[in-house]
Amino acid sequence: MSTGLREQSIGVGLGRLDGIPKVRGTARYAYEQPVPQPAYLYPVQATIARGTVVRIDTGAAKALDGVLVVLTHLNAPRLIDTKDQELLVLQSADVGFRGQFIGAVVAESCEIARHAAGLVEVAYAPTPHNSAFSVGEHGHLLPGSAPGLPRQVSEAEIEAELAGEHGYVSPVSAPGLPRQVSEAEITAAIAAASTAVDQTYTTPPEYNVPMEPHTSVAIWNDGILTMYESTQGVHSFQAGLAPLFGLKPEQVRVISQYVGGGFGSKIEVHAQAVLAAMAARELPGRAVKVALTRQQMFSLSGYRPPTIQHVRLGADLDGTLTAVAVDVLEQSSRTKEFAEGSDLPARMMYAAPQRRTTNRPVVLDVPVPTWMRAPGRCAGMFGLEVAMDELAAVCAVDPIALRVRNEPQVDPETGQPHAFRHLLECLQLGAERFSWEHRDPAPRARLRHGWWSGMGVASATYPDFRVPENTAGIHYQADGTYVVRIAAAEIGTGSRTVLTQIAAEALGCPAQCVRMEIGDSSLPRASVAGGSFGTTSWGAAIAAAAEAFRDQHGPDPRPGAEAEAQAPQVNDDDTSRHSFGAQFAEVRVNSETGEIRVSRMLGVFSVGRVINPVTARSQFIGGMTMGIGMALHEHGVMDPRFGTIVNHDFADYHIPTCADVEDIDAIWLEEPEAPPGVPGARGLGEIGIVGAAAAIANAAYHATGVRVRNLPLTPDTLLS
Ligand code: MOS
Numbered sequence: 218m219s220t221g222l223r224e225q226s227i228g229v230g231l232g233r234l235d236g237i238p239k240v241r242g243t244a245r246y247a248y249e250q251p252v253p254q255p256a257y258l259y260p261v262q263a264t265i266a267r268g269t270v271v272r273i274d275t276g277a278a279k280a281l282d283g284v285l286v287v288l289t290h291l292n293a294p295r296l297i298d299t300k301d302q303e304l305l306v307l308q309s310a311d312v313g314f315r316g317q318f319i320g321a322v323v324a325e326s327c328e329i330a331r332h333a334a335g336l337v338e339v340a341y342a343p344t345p346h347n348s349a350f351s352v353g354e355h356g357h358l359l360p361g362s363a364p365g366l367p368r369q370v371s372e373a374e375i376e377a378e379l380a381g382e383h384g385y386v387s388p389v390s391a392p393g394l395p396r397q398v399s400e401a402e403i404t405a406a407i408a409a410a411s412t413a414v415d416q417t418y419t420t421p422p423e424y425n426v427p428m429e430p431h432t433s434v435a436i437w438n439d440g441i442l443t444m445y446e447s448t449q450g451v452h453s454f455q456a457g458l459a460p461l462f463g464l465k466p467e468q469v470r471v472i473s474q475y476v477g478g479g480f481g482s483k484i485e486v487h488a489q490a491v492l493a494a495m496a497a498r499e500l501p502g503r504a505v506k507v508a509l510t511r512q513q514m515f516s517l518s519g520y521r522p523p524t525i526q527h528v529r530l531g532a533d534l535d536g537t538l539t540a541v542a543v544d545v546l547e548q549s550s551r552t553k554e555f556a557e558g559s560d561l562p563a564r565m566m567y568a569a570p571q572r573r574t575t576n577r578p579v580v581l582d583v584p585v586p587t588w589m590r591a592p593g594r595c596a597g598m599f600g601l602e603v604a605m606d607e608l609a610a611v612c613a614v615d616p617i618a619l620r621v622r623n624e625p626q627v628d629p630e631t632g633q634p635h636a637f638r639h640l641l642e643c644l645q646l647g648a649e650r651f652s653w654e655h656r657d658p659a660p661r662a663r664l665r666h667g668w669w670s671g672m673g674v675a676s677a678t679y680p681d682f683r684v685p686e687n688t689a690g691i692h693y694q695a696d697g698t699y700v701v702r703i704a705a706a707e708i709g710t711g712s713r714t715v716l717t718q719i720a721a722e723a724l725g726c727p728a729q730c731v732r733m734e735i736g737d738s739s740l741p742r743a744s745v746a747g748g749s750f751g752t753t754s755w756g757a758a759i760a761a762a763a764e765a766f767r768d769q770h771g772p773d774p775r776p777g778a779e780a781e782a783q784a785p786q787v788n789d790d791d792t793s794r795h796s797f798g799a800q801f802a803e804v805r806v807n808s809e810t811g812e813i814r815v816s817r818m819l820g821v822f823s824v825g826r827v828i829n830p831v832t833a834r835s836q837f838i839g840g841m842t843m844g845i846g847m848a849l850h851e852h853g854v855m856d857p858r859f860g861t862i863v864n865h866d867f868a869d870y871h872i873p874t875c876a877d878v879e880d881i882d883a884i885w886l887e888e889p890e891a892p893p894g895v896p897g898a899r900g901l902g903e904i905g906i907v908g909a910a911a912a913i914a915n916a917a918y919h920a921t922g923v924r925v926r927n928l929p930l931t932p933d934t935l936l937s
Contacts, residue, residue: 226722230831247445252504259330261320263312266860267346270310278333283325298460313552315860316516346582349857403573406540410531418600422853423521429477432508433490435497449483450745451738457486471738476708481588515865519587522548526600536612538569549578559597568625591903602675602911628793636792639823643799647821651801661922668805673915675908677798682750687758688741695776705735706746711832719756723763749900756895757784798822800912811932820883826897837883840905848913
């Protein structure tokens with residue numbers, strides 16, 4: 218039974234089991250599923266940011282040979298559940314953002330559909346819109362950012378500016394959260410501090426940009442809707458889509474075998490899936506396929522909302538924090554309110570007797586934002602960790618020593634003990650491996666061959682979430698293999714592989730005796746691949762099912778033996794559960810051109826037991842690479858005159874390529890208190906991006922002496 222067990226189970230770097238089918242092109246993504254008589258959908262999109270469609274002429278489109286259906290708000294079927302405005306496609310003449318679906322053509326070929334969509338003539342009655350998140354558009358700020366606008370603007374001024382005819386600010390700073398002092402108290406505490414940092418940091422819209430676009434294939438047969446979908450969770454997708462059509466969840470079958478990345482943008486149902494299902498209902502028995510184009514994805518599949526973060530730190534002369542205040546404005550959309558909560562990490566990162574954080578969505582006429590890798594923590598840790606670097610400089614304290622000095626004994630927000638907090642070990646191990654001791658104490662100290670160089674550090678954190686609503690089934694086959702069934706998702710992270718390892722260890726068999734069945738809503742219920750809780754939550758169900766299987770069938774099961782079990786409820790409400798890490802970056806900046814290169818990057822993480830070091834490292838360095846993009850490249854540029862993101866393709870929206878990544882590595886701690894197996898593992902899909910951009914910005918400051926507080930860092934900003 219245990220042949221090869223040690224080579225295949227938890228902790229071993231098993232290669233991706235689906236690597237070969239992916240490389241050979243036989244792994245089937247949603248759009249590639251063979252379906253009978255496919256028809257192709259191409260959408261018509263609004264070209265105004267706000268208003269109504271007053272006339273829509275589909276005559277020329279309908280007349281085209283090969284066109285099957287043309288849908289607009291005038292003839293589209295009514296949706297039943299109307300809670301989610303983002304999904305109410307073609308339900309009225311209203312336009313809430315530029316790029317919104319206002320029609321669709323279904324045709325025998327993709328080319329005909331696209332051509333016909335271009336023949337639809339639309340007349341609008343536009344109404345005034347506000348798509349400008351940068352308050353500077355109306356003459357005030359960005360605070361501390363734009364050259365010539367050094368004035369620090371008060372909170373009241375920002376609110377006044379954002380209120381009124383331009384939009385509104387709705388406070389969601391969750392009153393009742395413990396240990397939040399009042400605005401007057403925190404302001405007094407900062408005024409009384411021996412030293413302070415008071416700065417504003419901004420992050421732009423950033424896009425998830427998975428390689429596989431958002432894709433749906435919809436087929437109706439006898440009242441049952443089948444969806445081949447690119448989604449991070451078949452059951453959550455099913456629960457989101459079914460009520461729109463007045464269906465019970467089990468009347469929607471969702472199949473998602475492979476997903477070419479999601480980074481959060483495939484957690485929620487998006488409008489293209491609704492449109493495909495709606496159109497397919499007009500053509501019973503035929504499959505309707507839609508894949509968004511790259512350009513369409515910039516308005517229809519979500520993005521990380523831009524932030525303006527006002528960070529105030531009060532401290533003693535040695536850098537010991539006395540007060541932490543973080544007030545964040547986050548862009549949201551009028552169509553559907555969404556908030557990441559970029560103030561969240563400031564609540565629990567560092568010890569300080571006084572603390573206040575707020576997060577306010579600024580509701581604009583823009584596309585709907587959504588989850589993106591490490592929501593809240595990713596953007597929020599940019600502001601906080603650059604502010605900590607500024608405090609270190611003001612106090613002339615080493616940035617690592619500053620963090621050691623402000624390490625809390627208990628969770629500063631809740632007062633709970635930490636279940637695991639190894640931030641300082643991560644910083645210390647990273648400092649050794651990165652040769653931090655060679656770092657010059659002062660910035661702008663090292664110029665070689667026309668390049669300034671410097672080192673920076675930042676902390677990383679992400680919560681340890683766990684979702685109990687997961688069930689797995691195990692079926693023993695005559696050939697001696699175990700089929701393990703759970704509706705988990707494979708979004709490119711290696712989940713099939715690590716779940717195989719978890720099952721093999723739990724069943725006491727080699728990995729080649731396990732066959733995973735995932736990505737289908739007809740399988741036992743599973744939560745999404747999101748929040749870094751996928752592997753651990755699914756794995757707990759698999760471990761429970763293996764235990765049930767052993768209990769019911771003993772060590773020598775008969776072919777056909779089966780068992781199913783739900784993951785046990787975990788009650789760990791009495792401890793603070795967050796993972797931590799440390800990001801180190803070395804950059805060089807060209808003294809003539811301002812060109813910035815990341816010469817070296819090291820991440821050190823504490824995430825409990827690592828199930829597969831190969832796929833884990835891939836997640837860490839993938840997150841860090843995405844952090845390089847955040848630091849240096851990614852910059853959605855809104856043209857507020859038209860409410861459009863102007864750089865909506867890969868020519869102008871840059872993400873890092875191999876040429877941008879020089880020397881990057883990630884390592885992790887062994888945690889003595891982590892129990893063996895799945896319970897000792899924590900999520901690691903998101904923490905790799907957290908703090909990465911701050912480490913790079915801090916390294917750029919150390920190299921050049923120029924403090925950049927607005928992402929991305931561009932050559933012009935480093936030349937002052
Ligand atoms: Mo993650 S943003 O929860 O996919």
